[in-house]
Amino acid sequence: MEVKNFSEYADYRKLKWVMNLSLPNDFLDDIFLETLTLKDPNFEEENIIIAEEDGTWIGFVFGVERKIAPPDEVQKHKDIMWIKAFGVLNRYASxxxxxxxxxxxxxxAKEEGKKFIRVSDYASWYLxxxxxxxxDYYNYMLVNNGYNRVGAVVNYEIDMARFYIPSYVERLKKKSFSEYNIVFENVTxxxxxxxxWIKExxxxxxxTEAEIAMKNAFGGVVVAKRDGEILGxxxxxxxxxxxxxxxxxxxxxRGMGIGTLLLYETLLELRTNGQRVVIIPWTKHLFYYAQLPGVSRIRYFNIYQKELER
Ligand SMILES: CC(C)(COP(=O)(O)OP(=O)(O)OC[C@H]1O[C@@H](n2cnc3c(N)ncnc32)[C@H](O)[C@@H]1OP(=O)(O)O)[C@@H](O)C(=O)NCCC(=O)NCCS
Structure with a gap:
């Protein structure tokens, strides 16, 4: 086995291959790969290392440091190197x-002067x-190598074949409009x-994420307004x-149903964009998302940090 730096090859097809096979619960298509790599202003090919055996890529660690974006967060994160994703082909797990x-x-990371490694709470271009x-093996391996579990969040997955707008949401929408003059706009x-407003x-x-969505042909932002004033x-x-x-x-x-209406309006945009499964990433909310018809899966993620020894 040889350890190589991704920058020597920059073979994105091979990277996609090893990532998909090492992470059986994750599905990395070309759009997602581009988001994680070339579309991330902080991305550097040098921060990915690869394990190669007989010409086959069998493992990887995909790192990133916040050098550029968002500009007002760079200084705060100067001591951190993130691992966006890592893994090894199943047959090499032992x-x-x-x-x-x-x-x-x-x-x-130490050579770069970093003090901490975090896995993987890197906003915004994350998998x-x-x-x-x-x-199991990846969690075990991190803990065994001095990584401390510092948090946990979930992703919801919504099966859009089972999605519909319940009647309480229809009633809520009518009431919000007739009594409070709240309207919803889809901004593309x-x-x-x-x-x-979002930043403030x-x-x-x-x-940043809202701006990316507005720029993407398949994305947008739904805005709740009352008399021209943005509420959500x-x-x-x-x-x-x-x-x-x-x-x-x-x-x-908050607490008036605007969040619920935004959720449904946006899910409807995703449905009418033809999405089969919708991912609601990185959250700690339970009831807010659990109200959706079609919740098919909740994925549980551990966040780790390791302090590097000098
Ligand atoms: C999350 C957030 C968008 C919700 O907006 P909101 O306008 O307060 O939401 P609503 O008034 O529609 O809902 C209030 C609660 O009643 C819940 N609810 C469940 N069933 C409901 C029903 N049948 N009718 C009304 N509300 C219902 C909502 O799910 C929500 O649950 P919560 O206790 O987890 O917040 C808002 O609290 C917020 O901006 N929080 C800070 C940012 C944030 O955390 N965003 C989510 C990141 S993943």
Whole structure:
């Protein structure tokens, strides 16, 4: 087995191959691969290392450091190297190949002056927000190598063949309009007023993801408004055509059903864009998403951090 740097080859087809086969619960198509690589302003080919045997790529560690975007978050994250994803082909799981790759990666991060490695809460060009709890071997291996579990989040998956708009949502929509004058707009072109609102009310990351969605042919942002004033937003098609979110309602307007209406309006956009399965990534909310008909799966992710020894 040889450890190689991805930048020597830059073979994106081979990278897609080894990632898909090493991560059986994840499905990485060309659009997603582009989001994780060339579309990520922080992406550098040098931060991916590959294990190769007889010309076949059998394992990988895909790293990233926040050097460029969003600009106001760069300084805060200067000590961190993230692992976006990592893995090894199943038949090599009983070998020490992945541990070897991980050590090489840690050495590389130290050389870059990093103090921490995190897996994988890297917003915004991410595959998953942590390590799937079902990847037993990967979780075990990280813990065994000094990684501390620092958080957990879930992804919801919605089977759109079972999706419909329940009648309570129809009633809520009528009432919101007739009593509060709340309307919903689907915005598919870049709109700086909305982006500014998202940044001020939420974060630079969410602003970034909303902007990506507005630029994508398959994406957009649904906005809730009352008399021209923005009350909330909900995004679809930011990192992938099947992705929902982020979503947010201004603090003063929460608990009135606006979030529920944004959720359904946006899911309808995804349905009418022909999405078979919708992914709602990186959340801790239970009831808000559990109300959707068609929830078919909840994936559980562990987030890890390791402090690098000097
Ligand atoms: C999450 C958020 C968008 C919800 O917006 P909201 O306008 O307050 O939502 P609603 O008033 O429609 O719903 C309130 C709650 O009643 C729940 N609910 C469940 N069934 C319901 C029903 N039949 N009718 C009404 N509400 C129902 C909603 O799911 C939600 O649950 P929660 O306790 O998990 O929040 C809002 O709280 C927010 O902006 N939070 C901060 C940003 C955030 O966390 N975004 C999500 C990131 S994944």
């Amino acid at each position: 070998t020490n190949i992945l541990e070897k790759l991980l050590r090489e990666f840690e050495d590389m 998953t927000p942590g390590v799937d709890n079902l990847y 072109d870049v709109d700086q007023t909305i982006l500014k 009310n939420f974060s630079s990351y969410w602003r 937003f909900s995004t679809y098609g930011s990192l992938h055509p099947s992705w929902f979110g982020p979503v947010g309602v201004s603090k003063e307007s």
